[in-house]
Amino acid sequence: MKNVIVLVILSLALFSCKDKPSEVNEKIESFGEIDFRESNFESLLDMAAKENKLIFIDCYTSWCAPCKWMDKNIFVKQDVYEFYNKSFINAKIDMEKGEGPKLGKRFGVQSYPTYLFINSKGELVHKATSKMSAEEFINEGKNAIDPSKALGSLSEKYEEGVMTNEEMLDYLMALNQIRDSKTNQVYDKLLTNVDDSWLKSVLGWRLIEAFVYDDTHKLFKFLDDNKQHYIDLIGINVVNKVYKRALTRNIYRTSKNTDEKLFFEQLDSLKKLSETPRDVAIIHSSYYANTDNAEEFINTTNYYLDNYLQDDPETIAFIARSAAREDQKNMAILKQAAYIIDKAYKIDPDNYGTVGTYAQILSAIGEKEKAIELGEIAVKMADTISSKVKNRAMENLEAIKKAN
Template sequence: MKKILVLLVATFICSGLFAQGIEFEHGTFNDALAKAKKENKLVFMDCYTSWCGPCKYLAKTIFPQKEVGDYYNKNFVNVKMDMEKGEGVALCKKYGVSSFPTLLFIDANGKVVHKLVGGMPAEDLIKGGKAALNPEMRIGVLRAKYKCGNRDLKFLMTYLNAVKAIYDRETMAIVAKEIISKTSLEKYMNKEQFYVISAAKFPYGSKEFKYLLKNKDKIKEITDNYEYAILYGSAYDKHMQKFAKKCKSLEELNKEVERCNKEFPIYNIGNTKKNLKYTYYIANNLLQTWYDAKVKDAEVYKGENSYVYIYHGMCDEILRTPKLAASQKIVDDFIKIAQNFAADRENGIIMGNIMLAKLYLHKKDKKNAAKAFDIFYTENGKAGGNNTHPSVTKLKEAIDKL
């Protein structure tokens, strides 16, 4: 009996030592609201999905940290909700959650007062929690002040960090440009504040981008490889895409790509030229040329695992590009390709049928769209696929509404 008591005490002590991190409630959302009201706290809700990588990163790496747990357990009633299961589905719609993870701070009446978006280090998560507890630092209050004309430099920096925390890239670019216009690019040419320049997204050809191009060696020293590549790569990509739509020939387009490559080496220039060629074809209404070239490129991968997925990507590209989607010849021909995949029970039945479901939806053929979707859903479930992914549920909803 004495040994059992010792073991129980030891277990209790060890569980106390290792019970670190955020303690999440296990009741309903309404239970959490009731507890928040009783304790005069906000509810912190982790809106996640089973397939979301950054969600898993937070759950495994950030939430278990003692520093994070100490702060969140003291100040919030914490809940986790899978946005694709149980009451999470209704909460997802209620709060308009469209990206994952979304971290909501909700008052006892169920109103969102602050939010964060995406995976982040512990320091930023705690910083976000502190902002939620300070009414003057909440995103809604800051937006209102900005709309009312507050352009104080200190406020703009605060607002930039707030919209950065919710991954509002459009607002980030606007605010960052305002900040730099009030000061200078040089002020933010350091490791701690370079994010202001990155957020601004200065376009190719602007005086600011020319400055960044002249100082790329210094910038490489104060940024990581990813930020460095995105800073220049995104500007060049937008410029070349725009050029591809207005140039008069493929020869002219290739010369511009080579010129850009001399200014800043383009990663995988061959693939870039190919993609720009496709843009040129669509801009110049060479739709059949686009289609034939795409099919030819896809056929190179026949026999490989990626083969059907390349065609699936092509299917989506056709349907989201108005000119291509309006071509009955192209759509009908691609239906035949999708049917061939769907007939292959070993390698193509799943992806072939989801392509058919999308294509028949486009043609407003509800019967065939529903039939293809049902086959996809059944076979995907058998294979262990994710039938709760938003792309699947949205497709089903769209077919049902036909």
């Protein structure tokens, strides 16, 4: 299915596993408050058999930002660790070390974090991915325990052709969550099974909410034709979030052309749906950078900097990064991008992405000495992230040094 436009490059990561097996019940270290046991995979299977539990594996890498966020913000919540400690044999495995690469290939781990739920026979029972709330994370664990919700059970039912539409929806949602290649197939089959009355139900709303990402989607027209029905059923705020998402994707397309009237009509609609100015600021600023209007780009970015983004270095840096794309030749826009990124850098000087971007923008406007200085800082910062990131930082630094 169509995925939402990626506005920021995301890094990913999960756990470290030793080669030596530990004692079956040894608890080595607590990451947050979930009790992650340090053992090889065979020992985890033994534990699962003896304690009659599923294994939960947090698949991570050392450079994965969402993984670190889950460690810091979700695994430490009492309701989370109490549920997982009671229900599972918990393990954290670094997918780039030890048994990690082999297990990643075996269980189809393609992004981080990935959460695997495995039985004592080494069979995958359930799987989920990405950063999520505590409630969502607990629900994934509950789904793994419940045979009617677990991905493995649903997959068997689908292949046997013995699923209800509700079960097929659950299966589709699970596949979509892990970006499985069968998602489109199951989605198409479900749509052939259901009628308009089903689509107007709470189950139908779950489908629309999960898959309508722009106004070209086949279900968007159905949503639009029945908007008041869904508002009465679900609530205006939830319905508006789907409209905002669809409009945001559409307006990004419009911002790349010169249809100014259409763009501002869409921007006004987005303002009415947006609770914060972040998306509006990004899109509004990008429009002038894309249409090479330096004067309005400067005025618009200064307006958002002065009034809304004083404490939002991530958005500030993103606006600068977008404006200073590789094919950007307008020096006035590039200089404003440097001014913007400097604001983000002063708020958060320890952000690798901001430092690296700042160095590249300075190089683009001819401030080579300072660009090299920041490029070298970025390389040092990359040391603490991963070898891949460090290699990229070194390549960027070399490009800055070679630039005229």
